[in-house]
Amino acid sequence: MYTPIEKANILMEALPYIQMFHGKTIVIKYGGNAMINDDLKKAVMNDVILMKLVGMNPVLVHGGGPEISQLLKRLDIKSCFVNGLRVTDEATMEIVEMVLVGKVNKGIVAQINQYGGKAVGLSGKDGQLIVARKQFAITADAHGNEIEEDIGLVGEVEKLNTDIIDAIVEKGYIPVIAPIGVGVNGESYNINADTVAGDLAVALGAEKLVLLTDVEGIFTDVADKSSIISSLRSDEVDGLIKEGIIAGGMIPKVQCCVKALEGGVKRTHIIDGRIPHSILLEVFTNHGIGTMVEKA
Amino acid sequence: MYTPIEKANILMEALPYIQMFHGKTIVIKYGGNAMINDDLKKAVMNDVILMKLVGMNPVLVHGGGPEISQLLKRLDIKSCFVNGLRVTDEATMEIVEMVLVGKVNKGIVAQINQYGGKAVGLSGKDGQLIVARKQFAITADAHGNEIEEDIGLVGEVEKLNTDIIDAIVEKGYIPVIAPIGVGVNGESYNINADTVAGDLAVALGAEKLVLLTDVEGIFTDVADKSSIISSLRSDEVDGLIKEGIIAGGMIPKVQCCVKALEGGVKRTHIIDGRIPHSILLEVFTNHGIGTMVEKA
Amino acid sequence: MYTPIEKANILMEALPYIQMFHGKTIVIKYGGNAMINDDLKKAVMNDVILMKLVGMNPVLVHGGGPEISQLLKRLDIKSCFVNGLRVTDEATMEIVEMVLVGKVNKGIVAQINQYGGKAVGLSGKDGQLIVARKQFAITADAHGNEIEEDIGLVGEVEKLNTDIIDAIVEKGYIPVIAPIGVGVNGESYNINADTVAGDLAVALGAEKLVLLTDVEGIFTDVADKSSIISSLRSDEVDGLIKEGIIAGGMIPKVQCCVKALEGGVKRTHIIDGRIPHSILLEVFTNHGIGTMVEKA
Amino acid sequence: MYTPIEKANILMEALPYIQMFHGKTIVIKYGGNAMINDDLKKAVMNDVILMKLVGMNPVLVHGGGPEISQLLKRLDIKSCFVNGLRVTDEATMEIVEMVLVGKVNKGIVAQINQYGGKAVGLSGKDGQLIVARKQFAITADAHGNEIEEDIGLVGEVEKLNTDIIDAIVEKGYIPVIAPIGVGVNGESYNINADTVAGDLAVALGAEKLVLLTDVEGIFTDVADKSSIISSLRSDEVDGLIKEGIIAGGMIPKVQCCVKALEGGVKRTHIIDGRIPHSILLEVFTNHGIGTMVEKA
Amino acid sequence: MYTPIEKANILMEALPYIQMFHGKTIVIKYGGNAMINDDLKKAVMNDVILMKLVGMNPVLVHGGGPEISQLLKRLDIKSCFVNGLRVTDEATMEIVEMVLVGKVNKGIVAQINQYGGKAVGLSGKDGQLIVARKQFAITADAHGNEIEEDIGLVGEVEKLNTDIIDAIVEKGYIPVIAPIGVGVNGESYNINADTVAGDLAVALGAEKLVLLTDVEGIFTDVADKSSIISSLRSDEVDGLIKEGIIAGGMIPKVQCCVKALEGGVKRTHIIDGRIPHSILLEVFTNHGIGTMVEKA
């Protein structure tokens, strides 16, 4: 297909990136289409295996995909949403945890192992990895006053005990993490996977945080694919939100990047998980994918 | 309640056992009533924490309890049984794995951590811990010829990769293991927890294998509680089965013990999990509980 | 004797203490009746072995018991005392050292080993463990002026080189220490064992200092056994001495505790060595023994 | 130049090779045009850096190139040859060693370091790496009887002390080795670089031996480029020599491969160093270069 | 005193011995005049310190010197002897142990430390170093039949647990060992120091065993100092005993050497401890001292 010289050139293009990220931790939030489409799944697993093999420390945090909703539906458990957050009662939480930890997490682990990697799955309960506390939704009452609304077992990260990650990384395993937190009484909390990825990147002193999404990046003009903003300083974010250029579901993702940067992560990337091997292209080539958010 | 001298005597009774089992691995199959009753659960968790603290290496393998059946029932998935083994199609397997790994396993882990221990849960997929192959049920056809009947995703252990257990034990964690095996194509297998416990005891060079059950032990006369057989040599087992003294569900448990003894495990115990702290009493006191099966 | 449930309860009572003191150093001054009575001796040895087995680091400092006086008497060496301190000339010192190091210390070591522990005896000369300087007795001359009186080879700690303790503790041995100091010219000094225990507790960063005595503790009314002071803050000590509640031989013991607390030791205990397993009861049960002196 | 998908495909093609050779030693004989042409030199250095970064252990053995002859000529030192071996007197040996060790070796080291690798150069004298003995040329006298002819300080490997290689590899350096041996009296020997590479591959338990040459490989018909023999079993070698297909300077190279295979090296390759990145293509792609000699 | 060139020559003479014994264990039995005369004592201590500093592992086993008899005499304890062995009742044993461990051992330790070494003293009780059993004297009854005579607490080595020696040697200390054994019930045994030294040399895989004595060596003609036998093969010993050339107290010393040689010790030396620095001269110079016994 390719001439030897072409192959060599592309491998050589990867060399400086391999040097640069040697021994560095890269936290990847894995979600969206890349979790559903079989080819994309396989590509992500292989990208992560390659990163590990060449001396990087990839850490995978995954979301739940459509499988949580499917099982809730089969069990006829209805959910309501506040500010886009699912109100999570105990019956719902039980299903969320079973799907995330017992199905999605172990599915990823099995697949990495099948392709020749060595993965171990962790829930936030293992070794008290993710200690969480209740999160409230901020809404407004009838008078427009800000109020905290109880949305059940939705949590935010209180403390990360990364010893267990260190232990398994040291032995050559790739950690795969389900974003379930554990409260002081052993109760489970559902936490946003982007947030867990960002907080973990800070706690692990990661070099990079990569968020896989289902969009191509941020555009100054959504209608014009050529207007993609390939790189962005963290102090530009507020302005772009006000202008409406960063909008909707992209807002929390970008804020998650800004928070990670403030915590010491070097670079953060919001990339299009629908492109096969998008992580590999981002990490190993000159060909930047999506939008990079850097420290101001 | 007790005088100081009484307390001291009991603590002193434990001393030789602590010496004897220092640094030794003890595999415990955790199941039955001890997994359902809250007081018994708490007692088991604390027994395991105490073992770990005094220098032993407890490894917990758990069964599924009634929760698998409950969820299957809620989802209206019906099971048929061959030779007492649940025929496990893919839809069933998915539920079995979610409950075992996402609910039961993490529940145990959270509870140990809450009581001051340090636990990490593992499925057989993590680090390829339990590689499994398909198991068939042996039945007879119309002519009385022995045939292998396909019972779906029921598996038996093919290989145990215990590196991941070593890695986390070395860092001070208690491993809690769900008996899910992984096949060559990454598919999940449901494996009997007693079998996994026995095979793990052999693979880890364990000193003891302890099976928690819901019976008091083996009796020469079931009607007579005083006829309990407190200790048994492995070469007596066949005879006792023929005599009907070892019968029903006790047969595979005793055979599991015999197999572990043949694999090098020093002592095996079938104990009554309905007695609070039965593990602790078995391991730390003169007061043997249930039936011990020893090498001939 | 005890029901299984009673045994389990008492073992469980020990669990939080084992957790609390895991990996912590506990220095024990061993003296008085507990060194003479055979049953008490055996109990102390076993308490120490149990502490070691469950992950604590016990360090034993012993006194000389009545054996020094016996040998001095057999050799017709007479002693005079200043302020309760034996004036120690070279001939006396030779006997003191031979008895402490060659008889008492090795007797304790042999006994611990016989009961299944692993002990190594050290004098302050081994690895220059206890470097000492001459101590003077403070008395008054005919005019009531304070003068330093020469009492021979009585010493005080100048420097502790605890490397040798670390080396043997790391290999799993229990150190048993004779309170002999060594001067700059290699000469021997007799040092008070309580003082050595207290200074060692500070140098080793110990969690606890336990002084075994022949009294039940400190009483507000000696005639009334129920008036025992079970706990005491270090800033209350001076007042209690003035009131005469802490008096006689108890004064230096309490002051030794106060000094250890100032040096960073967490808790100090003056306990009744005449109660069998008093150390074990103090360390492993809710049942406090004697008087605890804590930091103000 | 290439689409992202093309880049990803080529990187993915390297993945199984990176997995296969992780932690494995690969000995490369570096010589010929690849040592003269600046672009080829740079390509080789980068190939080696890439191998090191992705977890392989490349070990470079180099020849002398034309620089030895140039300096001998400038100094007007004439050489005669027996069986193609330069008769090496002391004056010649001095020059050979200075050029190989002081110029060629350090030039390679400096270049690897300049491109971001970490190299250390070694002569066979360093840590007694290559202990040598005198080699004789086998010729015939006037009567056709085989005789050993003295050709001076030409040596063969007697013993390899690879400790120094292990020491520097363990610290992350790439060893670069000049084929100078040292005799029992400290005298220098000139040894054939292919031979040193082959013997080192055996001593280091290497996975691969790669000999860079200035030919494309072995052809059944030299005139027909399509007749290249891309793979060859060691038991076919003698036949091919007899047929004249393996001839001239290729004979000792192939014999060197056979000897390495007999010593336990897994695969050996004679590749065309005139193709840029030929090592990289051989090691990381499906695109075999030159002729592989495998164990029968 | 000496010219620089003389000093340099003598230091250079030591070089090959330092190379030869680097990292090797040398067990020295220290006794006789070298333990009494102050200058000789100082010389021995310094020899041992020098050996340690240049990378050898000296292990000192000492006897009791005249101090045991002195204290027994002061206490009016009388001893009788059988076959030259002191019949050792409990009262005697108590004194022997106190003097050996509490006085002689710690005196040596203090002196080594004072001269800048790092020593730790051990009795056979520490870490169960020397496990002993009762030894009987072989005498004859009235009819000339061989009988075993009870001579009390005289012991022979049953087992050596050298872990404690390894632990302190590893940390840079010189072990100084009193030849007291411990029986199964914790009782003390008096053991011949030469025997302990010989058995330890075997157990530690020593390179050399050096026995310090008060004679110049073995002479073919005692009256003729020039007839010293400077080296001797172990198979010559029996003949020399029969000839009466090896006689009296020298017999057990030579037999101790032979036993050590059979146990794998490389060389054994019986040297004159009355010559200052005799150990140093034996170990570091061409000037052999006394008689060397080598393997046949």
Next chain:
Amino acid sequence: MYTPIEKANILMEALPYIQMFHGKTIVIKYGGNAMINDDLKKAVMNDVILMKLVGMNPVLVHGGGPEISQLLKRLDIKSCFVNGLRVTDEATMEIVEMVLVGKVNKGIVAQINQYGGKAVGLSGKDGQLIVARKQFAITADAHGNEIEEDIGLVGEVEKLNTDIIDAIVEKGYIPVIAPIGVGVNGESYNINADTVAGDLAVALGAEKLVLLTDVEGIFTDVADKSSIISSLRSDEVDGLIKEGIIAGGMIPKVQCCVKALEGGVKRTHIIDGRIPHSILLEVFTNHGIGTMVEKA
């Protein structure tokens, strides 16, 4: 030749120096007659081996001796000098490097190994040990203004990467260093060996810097051998230069010592390499050789 007692005395004289320098680094600049005369060479090699064996860490930096000039002459390459520094064009540099690295360095290495030591040679290129930059000669123009004159590839130390030295020292090798620096583009620089030795002594935290020269030391009256200045404070240097007592080639040597002292080296010595074993005498005896420069 010497009596045993004389030998013992001299060995004992070395003891305190061996204690003092145990584990300490001693950097030795090796040059002058000691590199030419065969007996002196052998003596230096043996001194260094002895230092290593007794626990010191000698590091050898060598100059080039007359061999550079000889080869330049044979090749008819002429040099001019500015301020005593050879103007070094590329052709000259090539020869300098080949001789220093390929001949002198490996000659020293081979000799140390032959005498029983373990040496590894390093150029400043190995592991980027000596990163250098261009040095200019400071001269004056016709108007007496100070100007920087280009003298080609003469360099000064910019940075020392001592990792490679640590790696080989840790494995027991003696590092032998050729004073060749490497520039940012991989080009070679010729650096003064005294300067490299001084800078390395600082970078390695050396205890001593020893410069071997061809003079006996510094004299207040050169004509009077008894006027040697055996020790000198760094703050006396400027005065002695002004007085002309320190003059000529001795000035940069003394300044090199002063710089090393300012960088934390404890003591520096300028000693007469023409005395056999002068290093040994300086390091191991009371007999100071040459002139010591100490911190003020």
